[in-house]
Amino acid sequence: MKLFLAFITKEFKHILRDTRTLIILFGMPIVQIILFGFALTNEVKDSRIGILDYSKDEASQHIIHELDASRYFDIEANFSNPQQIDQAFKEGKIRLAVVFPANFRHSLFQQNTASIQLIADASDPNTATTVVNYASSILKSYQDEVLGEQTLPYTIQPEIRMLYNPQLKGAYNFVPGVMAMILLLISAMMTSIAIVREKELGTMEVLLVSPVPPILVIVTKAIPYVLLSFINVSTILILSVNLLDVPIQGSLLLLLGESMLFIFAALALGLFISTITNSQQVAMLASLMVLLLPTLIFSGFMFPIENMPKPMQFISNLIPSKWYFFIVRDVMIKGLGFKCVLKESLILVAMTIGFVLIALKNYKTRLE
Amino acid sequence: MNAIIANHLFKSFEKGKIKALEDISFEVKQAELFGLIGPDGAGKTTLFRILATLLLAESGDSSVDGLDVKKDYKAIRKRVGYMPGKFSLYQDLSVEENLNFFAHVFGTTIEQNYHLIKDIYQQLEPFKTRKAGKLSGGMKQKLALCCALIHEPSVLFLDEPTTGVDPVSRKEFWEMLKYLKSEGITILVSTPYMDEASLCDRVALMQKGKILDIDTPVGIIEKYPKKIWSIHASNMYALLQVARAFPNTHTCFGFGESHHLTLNHDAEDYDAFCQYVQEHYKEPFQIQEITATIEDCFMALS
Numbered sequence: 001m002k003l004f005l006a007f008i009t010k011e012f013k014h015i016l017r018d019t020r021t022l023i024i025l026f027g028m029p030i031v032q033i034i035l036f037g038f039a040l041t042n043e044v045k046d047s048r049i050g051i052l053d054y055s056k057d058e059a060s061q062h063i064i065h066e067l068d069a070s071r072y073f074d075i076e077a078n079f080s081n082p083q084q085i086d087q088a089f090k091e092g093k094i095r096l097a098v099v100f101p102a103n104f105r106h107s108l109f110q111q112n113t114a115s116i117q118l119i120a121d122a123s124d125p126n127t128a129t130t131v132v133n134y135a136s137s138i139l140k141s142y143q144d145e146v147l148g149e150q151t152l153p154y155t156i157q158p159e160i161r162m163l164y165n166p167q168l169k170g171a172y173n174f175v176p177g178v179m180a181m182i183l184l185l186i187s188a189m190m191t192s193i194a195i196v197r198e199k200e201l202g203t204m205e206v207l208l209v210s211p212v213p214p215i216l217v218i219v220t221k222a223i224p225y226v227l228l229s230f231i232n233v234s235t236i237l238i239l240s241v242n243l244l245d246v247p248i249q250g251s252l253l254l255l256l257g258e259s260m261l262f263i264f265a266a267l268a269l270g271l272f273i274s275t276i277t278n279s280q281q282v283a284m285l286a287s288l289m290v291l292l293l294p295t296l297i298f299s300g301f302m303f304p305i306e307n308m309p310k311p312m313q314f315i316s317n318l319i320p321s322k323w324y325f326f327i328v329r330d331v332m333i334k335g336l337g338f339k340c341v342l343k344e345s346l347i348l349v350a351m352t353i354g355f356v357l358i359a360l361k362n363y364k365t366r367l368e
Numbered sequence: 369m370n371a372i373i374a375n376h377l378f379k380s381f382e383k384g385k386i387k388a389l390e391d392i393s394f395e396v397k398q399a400e401l402f403g404l405i406g407p408d409g410a411g412k413t414t415l416f417r418i419l420a421t422l423l424l425a426e427s428g429d430s431s432v433d434g435l436d437v438k439k440d441y442k443a444i445r446k447r448v449g450y451m452p453g454k455f456s457l458y459q460d461l462s463v464e465e466n467l468n469f470f471a472h473v474f475g476t477t478i479e480q481n482y483h484l485i486k487d488i489y490q491q492l493e494p495f496k497t498r499k500a501g502k503l504s505g506g507m508k509q510k511l512a513l514c515c516a517l518i519h520e521p522s523v524l525f526l527d528e529p530t531t532g533v534d535p536v537s538r539k540e541f542w543e544m545l546k547y548l549k550s551e552g553i554t555i556l557v558s559t560p561y562m563d564e565a566s567l568c569d570r571v572a573l574m575q576k577g578k579i580l581d582i583d584t585p586v587g588i589i590e591k592y593p594k595k596i597w598s599i600h601a602s603n604m605y606a607l608l609q610v611a612r613a614f615p616n617t618h619t620c621f622g623f624g625e626s627h628h629l630t631l632n633h634d635a636e637d638y639d640a641f642c643q644y645v646q647e648h649y650k651e652p653f654q655i656q657e658i659t660a661t662i663e664d665c666f667m668a669l670s
Contacts, residue, residue: 010469201458206451211475
């Protein structure tokens with residue numbers, strides 16, 4: 001027990017005396033949450049648009065006012081001829097141009113039909129579609145207003161409800177993703193680097209020629225990172241609830257418990273990496289290649305897995321962070337209980353046991 | 369019983385391409401200070417790692433304290449002290465923290481075996497809060513020795529402990545080894561410095577994975593078959609050229625401040641040699657007969 005404590009104290013000293021490690025440990029979660037929360041978002045807000053109004057009547061002014069009032073658009077320019085629109089798109093000043101033909105109001109109320117041209121910059125297709133949709137819905141609401149109480153003989157009125165995330169906030173999707181990414185990086189990468197550092201500096205050699213069971217060296221390496229990862233989970237949760245307004249719908253206890261499970265899985269993975277690498281650089285590269293990229297690509301938090309070809313979907317099953325991402329989304333966002341994430345949890349348990357077994361099998365009591 | 373026995377050890381790396389050890393056999397008696405002398409790449413570190421249970425030999429067997437290095441490696445690890453060639457303590461921990469940690473590793477305390485490390489530790493004490501990475505080379509090695517001694521090992525493996533250490537610290541280090549020997553600890557030490565060989569009880573001269581000779585330092589020097597002279601002049605390089613050009617020169621090597629010379633027929637060629645150098649070197653030079661050093665013996669054997 002004294003020995004155990006001596007190892008743990010030593011490990012904490014290593015971490016606390018290394019500013020680089022500390023910055024990664026505590027800076028990364030905060031930076032990532034803020035980055036994803038405010039900078040890297042795929043929501044469309046305050047898109048710059050331009051108006052070319054040939055009609056300048058009451059109806060067109062009303063619509064322009066509505067567009068300007070919406071939080072999706074900012075009116076950047078008012079044009080007087082089509083060449084200016086062209087120029088503005090070329091310079092990248094606007095994402096969307098709205099063109100009202102002459103006599104807009106007249107044709108709308110006298111001929112019961114009027115057209116408006118929407119020109120979007122489709123060099124980014126997703127944004128273009130989104131912007132056009134927002135604009136269309138504003139036009140539609142104006143149309144409804146004009147129709148007033150009149151009812152058309154046949155109408156289908158879709159009643160749309162966005163479940164779990166009514167405001168369609170990007171944060172609901174990336175908070176689980178960031179949690180998966182950070183826990184994996186800290187638990188797996190930092191642990192594997194810490195173990196490999198002992199090999200690289202030769203201290204492992206001295207510890208091997210001692211009565212200390214090698215497993216103790218490894219386990220005590222991992223324990224401080226369990227604690228630090230747990231602090232990180234808490235930081236991310238506090239930040240996302242208070243800063244990003246992402247509520248925790250399900251049980252906090254379950255969420256923390258599942259996070260611990262994932263931390264163990266990631267640690268096991270880190271141990272495995274440390275048994276097959278001999279230098280800190282290789283361990284770091286291996287962690288980044290094996291952990292970070294697949295987490296970004298295959299966990300489904302950036303690209304929907306359903307859209308991937310079958311072989312890629314199959315690969316995604318092997319990525320532990322995918323399962324954790326699902327669990328966090330289900331528990332935190334959808335508010336589901338343990339029963340619903342049982343399958344995912346069992347898969348993580350199995351992966352953890354698997355990695356530990358392989359790591360133990362690979363672990364050397366000698367130098368080669 | 370011999371403290372260390374190595375029996376026909378073979379070891380190669382990279383699928384046999386590099387032969388690190390070829391048929392290494394030797395025995396070290398209890399409380400003996402045994403030196404492995406040889407240049408870099410002689411296989412000293414590999415031999416240490418095999419005896420310290422870190423590597424397995426391809427063939428041959430060896431034992432430490434009567435325990436087989438392969439079967440009883442766990443028991444051996446409890447009773448040996450090992451100091452690798454590279455500084456292998458925690459650079460970000462202080463002197464005291466390192467020592468305390470290794471005391472814990474071996475299930476002991478600094479106080480329990482303080483008598484063994486007292487002399488060295490007193491030198492380290494003024495720096496005990498300093499990080500190990502910030503110590504001088506000599507201090508680092510003293511600390512490493514302390515850490516290797518903390519559990520009162522019966523056998524001590526020291527792989528090049530004085531490499532990169534200043535002469536004063538080297539001297540202190542060897543005095544420490546003598547003291548430990550007097551306490552009954554068997555010490556196997558390697559060094560590339562030939563002058564340190566004379567401080568051992570017995571030495572094994574190693575090169576390219578083979579042992580060239582094993583004897584006491586005096587014994588090795590006495591075996592030296594030829595007369596040996598030291599020559600000196602103002603232009604050492606020209607002197608070396610001339611000395612080597614003499615037809616009956618056996619060997620002539622630069623040895624720091626002078627050249628060491630052996631002649632094919634020893635004393636018979638002496639006059640002819642002096643005459644030859646006078647004719648060709650043209651400037652004054654000194655020559656005097658000396659007793660061979662371990663390094664001369666090493667050169668003669670290899």
